[in-house]
Amino acid sequence: MLNERTQHLLKVLVERYIADGQPVASKTLAAVSGLELSSASIRNMLAELEDMGLIASPHTSAGRIPTPRGYRLFVDRLLTVQQLAAPTLAELKSGIQPDSPQRVVQAASQMLSELTQFAGVVMTPQRADAAFRQVEFLRLSERRVLLILVTLDGDVQNHLFHTGRDYTPGELVEAANFLNQHYAGQQLDNVASRVETELRQLQGNISELMAAAIQFGRQALPGGDDIVIRGEGRLLAVSDFSSDLSRLRELFDTFQRKTELLQLLEQSRRAAGVSLFIGEESGVVPLDDCSVVAAPYRLNGQVVGTLGVVGPTRMDYERVIPIVDITARLVSSVLNFNEQP
Secondary structure: OOOHHHHHHHHHHHHHHHHHOOOEOHHHHHHHOOOOOOHHHHHHHHHHHHHOOOEEOOOOOOOEEEOHHHHHHHHHHHOOOOOOOHHHHHHHHHHOOOOOHHHHHHHHHHHHHHHHOOEEEEEOOOOOOOEEEEEEEEEEEOOEEEEEEEEOOOOEEEEEEEOOOOOOHHHHHHHHHHHHHHHOOOEHHHHHHHHHHHHHHOOOOOHHHHHHHHHHHHHHOOOOOOEEEEOHHHHHHOHHHHOOHHHHHHHHHHHHHOHHHHHHHHHHOOOOOOEEEEHHHHOOHHHOOEEEEEEEEEEOOEEEEEEEEEEEOOOOHHHHHHHHHHHHHHHHHHHHHHHOO
16 A cells, blocks of 8 residues: 555656656656655655555656556556547537438547547447348368358348367357347347356356357448547657557557457447556456547437547656546437437
């Protein structure tokens, strides 16, 4: 547990590093923290924070920088989110107007990027009535399975995917029968939420097949999930990324594939408000040096998608969090306006 003075010192250090992008020296903290402590006392407090893994000292500098764990404590306990400034709110409202859902999504992604100077990502709305009539799994070879999905209107969708292990024909039949008997004709959002709890009661390790059927079903059915990304090129100007071109290429590859981002945004669909993934918390290796701030948006009270921002861990959370939050609320309002007769 950190005492109030040490928490305050961490808060000042994080805010200073976010603002300047340079490691913060103990002498600087002694001058700006308002704690009226000597540099030696400040260094002792910094050593405590470093021992706890909340800050680190780069090899090229005597100053300290926050670690992802330090950012997490800062966001959870020390950050005071401010109301969105009136000019920013007005810009958002003017940029996202009632229109077709696709244009609303594109506008929201563009506005998120422009206001934060990072990459704006928006999951396209999932149709509330998207459902399947029947699924089937066919083993093509070791760890290669063909998913056959039949929509309610009789359209047949095929998707080939690789599995983590080899499944027997019996296991594939078991997984398909379970989905068809319990979930055929139901909305995919209901299927996803129910499967999370009911999979624990199943015999055999078929959760991977269930997850694949839901994921690819959402992509294949009308209104299926996709992601609109705008402003990823802005990340080229972020000094935190520009010094490591190989990591930057990996990040851009992730944007192009979209699969990992889709899975990450999917987690945010179940959150009541804003979700924040800092560094390795995302579980996506190319995002280890990034933070993702995301929030769900709704249509007729039901979550139909997620939007957010991808940027460096050194981002102005105090400003970015309310931008994402208000954008999600605004998109919800605009989509519901479009649905009115």
